[in-house]
Amino acid sequence: MGRNRVFVVICIAALTAYISAATWEEGEVSDGEVLQSSADFPCHSLSPDNYTCSACIQLHDTCAWCAAWSFNNETQFSRCDSLANLIANECPQNEIVSPKTTLSKTIDEELRDGDGEQEDIQIRPQEIDIRIRPKSKTRFHVKFRQAENYPVDLYYLMDLSYSMKDDKEKLSTLGDLLAARMKQITRNFRLGFGSFIDKKVMPFVDPRKEKQVSPCSEGCAPTYGFRNQMSLTKDTDKFAKEVDKALISGNLDAPEGGFDAIMQAITCHDIIKWRERSRKMIVFSTDAGFHYAGDGRLAGIVTPNDGECHLDAQGYYTESIDQDYPSIALLHQRIKEKKVNMIFAVTQNNRQLYDQLVEALPDISSSVGVLANDSSNIVQLIEEEYEKIAEKIIMVDNANSSMGLKLSYRSKCLEGKELIDTNVCDGIKVNGQVDFEVTLEATHCVDQRDFELKIGPSGLDDSLKLNVHVICDCDCEKEEVIEAPECNGRGTLACGICKCAPGFVGKHCECDSGGETAFTLESKCRKDNSSLICSGRGNCECGVCKCFQRSNPLEQITGQFCECDNFNCPRHDRKLCGAHGKCNCGVCECEPGYTGPACECPTSTDTCLSKNGQICNGHGDCICGKCHCRTDEDGSRYSGPFCDICPTCPTKCVEYKPCVMCQQWGTGIYNESKCEECPFDVIPVKELPVLDVAENAESETWKECQFVDPSDDCTFYFLYYYDGRDNLTVWVKEEKDCPSPLPVLVIVLIVIAGIVILGLLLLCLWKILTMIYDRREYARFEQDRLNARWEANENPIYRQATSTFKNPVYAGGQEGRNKAD
Incomplete structure (x- = not known):
């Protein structure tokens, strides 16, 4: 039956875990079915000054609140706990506040x-x-x-300073191609055009009057901050004409006022004619850097940019010389709000600067493309960068x-x-x-x-x-009962607890606080800041602990903080205080004759007396009625119930040996003064006596001992005997057994003879080896001599002093030859 019950509990737990996991996937959060009862559980950490239902459900998503009035008044459990604990602690389920996600x-x-x-x-x-x-x-x-065919609004924002003259001319010729390419991407396409230079104020422009009218030598337009040349329209054929009509202008410094232009293009929603639902794109084309917030101070402009639209009827930016440039942060905010995509078409030498700008605009769909010197690749650049932006989804x-x-x-x-x-x-x-x-x-x-x-x-x-x-509040807190009788008419009842009127505290508002808070009164029931209220064993009533009563009337909890009791003391043999004392606040008070933490130790030493009448045989201490043996100075370690066992101690033979040697022969390690301290006088005898003792006599009563005297290598013998009155008698054999002296001369002669014989043997062996080697060499010589072949009539290395030869042109006879010789 017990196994079946365990199996059912396991199945219910597994089913609960499965349902919780499924609820999580669908968007709901489980109520925390795991029982938590430890003191550090988050639901138990509510402070007394904020002990409310709303504070409970804000602590953790597993916390629940019991709104039943009787729950906390009849039990010792916390109202703020896990759902499972509140049910287990018998809080009515219809009174549990546990909102779900x-x-x-x-x-x-x-x-x-x-x-x-x-x-x-x-x-x-x-x-x-x-x-x-x-x-x-x-x-x-x-x-x-x-x-497919999602609406696209593309606004081309161009730098029309003098260095961009050839770029403007190229854009005017490529305007129709740009519109045609974009219509291939989406049929729902609109195109607009705007231009920018810089602020018309020193030091950004030349202050001379003639340069104010025409900043360049070829009859340029006066400098301006930004102008909307053409609002967004489906009539893309107008784009090339508007670009061609736009006049080049100029300024002094390298950076331009592009940030002013971007801000106006974004914020002037109605003038630029951005659609509500479209992919809004700004192509920012320049060959220079940009001014940003703070640069306007060079011209005495200190008013920050307000990020609003300021265009007149002709499309010019009216606050160019009154407001500073926008900051990157403000620009990022407006781009994100209006959901604008940025394409920065810049020259190669400015690529790194605009890459850093894009990194400073997080969560913005933007990219940087390299513009040719005359903008001849602008159509391809816009197409490629548009695809990069359109194919990248950033959820924000x-x-x-x-x-x-x-x-x-x-x-x-x-x-x-x-x-x-x-x-x-x-x-x-x-x-x-x-x-x-x-x-x-x-x-x-x-x-x-x-x-x-x-x-x-x-x-x-x-x-x-x-x-x-x-969900930060509980519905039951909206249903307060004013001057509720449960609160003694001194507070309101909400979610099962009293909210006391000023000057009163307590569960029933029964305590006159005297100007102190509930937390202060509660702290009087804590021993220290880290301890529990009334040590967790009582209730705090108006700053005074009322200790719980035990089911056993003999067991009592006492103390100012309920910190004491008479049942939590050390035990010995499963008995409180060893049955020889009383428990008082965790400490045993022992009866006379007993001591120790659990009164387990008798003060008498009778149980430690050894046979010789000594306590622990003189080699230990009697502690708690038992011998605790110690190690002597000579390293001897004793053991046993009475410290009478010493496996490492020397035997009596070893102990008496120095005395026997010094008294009988004057040898050994003892000098005269030490020898006089010996506890016995030896009795020299010819032969050691034969003792007639009982077979069951202890081995230490008598013993015959034998040792070798290192001074002469002779063996000596002695016998000790204890009679029944502990009298010691030692007999020693007068004569030692000494080994015969070695014949030194004979040994020396034998060694010499051995060396000579060994030398002769070695010489003979050398001679034999030498003879064998010589014979082999001679035999080899004879063999070589026999194998040699020589001419018998002529020495092969002999040559005569004269030679004979015949002159081939001489026809004479013997005489002629002789003459020749």
Whole structure:
């Protein structure tokens, strides 16, 4: 039966865990089914001055509150606990306040491409309502798909300083090509054009009057900050004409006032004619750097840029000489608010500067492209950079820490196998779909309870609307009972607890605080700051501890802080204070004749007496009625119940040996004075006596001893004997047994003879080896001599002193030859 019950409990726990996990995936958070009863459980850390239902549910997402009036008054349990603990502690379930995090999709339309009658939908769902507890999380999925022919508004913002003259001319010839290329990307396309120079004030421009009218020698237009040359329109044929009509101007310093132009192009929504739902793009074309906030002080302009629209009827920026340049932070804020995509088309020598600018604009869809010296590659550059921006999805939101809300993203993007922490996906083509897992976390409560968050891809107006309500309050707190009888008419009853009127504290507002807070009164019931109220064994009533009563009337809890009792003392043999004392506040008070932490030690030493009448045989201490043996100075270690066993101690033979040697032969390690201290006098005898003792006599009563005297290597013998009265008698044999002397001369002669014989043997061996070697060499010589072949009639190395030869042209006879010889 017991096994079946355990099995059922395990099954219920597993089912509860499964349901909790499934609820988490759907957007709800479990109530925390795990029992927590330790003192450091977060739900138990409410301070007395803020012991309310709302404070409880804000502590942790597993905390619940018991609103039943009788719960805390009849039990010792905390009202703020886990749901499982409150149920286990018998709080009525209809009185438990444990709000759940919930999520519901209010608008969830299918993704679609737009047509003439309806707009496209690129993000799903479109609206979600969320109720979330503090310290809680909820997850949901957001899908995004790029629609075909999504509206694009492209505003070309060009630097028209004199160095960009050839670029303007090239752009005017390529204007129609730019419009045609963009219409290939999307049929729903509009194009606009604006230009900028710089502020018309020293030191940015030449102050001379003639230069103010025409800053360059070829009849340029006067310098201006920004001008909207052509608002966004579907009539893209006008673009080339407007660019051609725009006049070049000039200024002095290298950086230009491009930030003023970007700010006006973004904020003048109605004048530029940005559409509400479109991909808004600004192509910023220049061959120079930029001025930013603070540079205006060089011209005495100290008023910060307000980030608002200031264009007149002709499209000129009117605050150019009155407001400073925008800061990068303000620019980032406006770009993010208006969801604008930036393409910086700059020359190679400015590439690094604008790369750093893009890095300073996080969560913004922007890119940098290298512009040819005459802008001949502008069409290709815009097309390539547009694709980079359009194919990169950056999910952004407007949540921040001041709301107490936090959003995080995970996605597999297109080809991933596992979810990774990212809000960016690349390579998203038209009709390509990507799924993001979004987690919303409520970190803490703020004064505001309702928030409207928006999640969507950077640079697009499509977004998911989140209507978030943070559950920081309990409904039962709105149903207060004023002057409730449960609170003695001194407070209001809400969520099962009394909120006392000023000057009163306590569960029932029964205590007159005397100007002190509930926390101060409660601190009087703590022994120190780290201890529990009344040591966890009583209730604090008006600053005084009332200790709990035990079921056993003989067991009592006492003390100012209920810190003492008469049942928590050391035990011996499972008996409190060894049954020889009384327990008083954790300490045993022993009866006479006993001592020790548990009164386990008798003060008498009778149980430690050895046979010789000594306590622990003189080699130990009697502690708590038992011998604790010690180690003597000579290193001897004793053991046994009476310290009478010493395996490492020397025997009596070894102990008496020095005395025998010094008294009988005057040898050994003892000198005369030490020898006189010996406890006995030896009795020299011819032969040691044979003692007739009982077979069962102890081995230490008598013994015959034998040693070798190192002074002469002779063996001596002695016998000791103890009679029944502990009298010691030692007999020693007068004569030692000495070995016969060695014949030294014989040994020396034998050694010499051995050496001589060995030498002769070695000589003979050498001679034999030498003879063998000589014989082998002679035999080899004879063999070589026999093998040699010589001519018998002539020495092969002999040559005569004269030679004979015949003259081939001489015809004479013998006489002639002789003459020749």
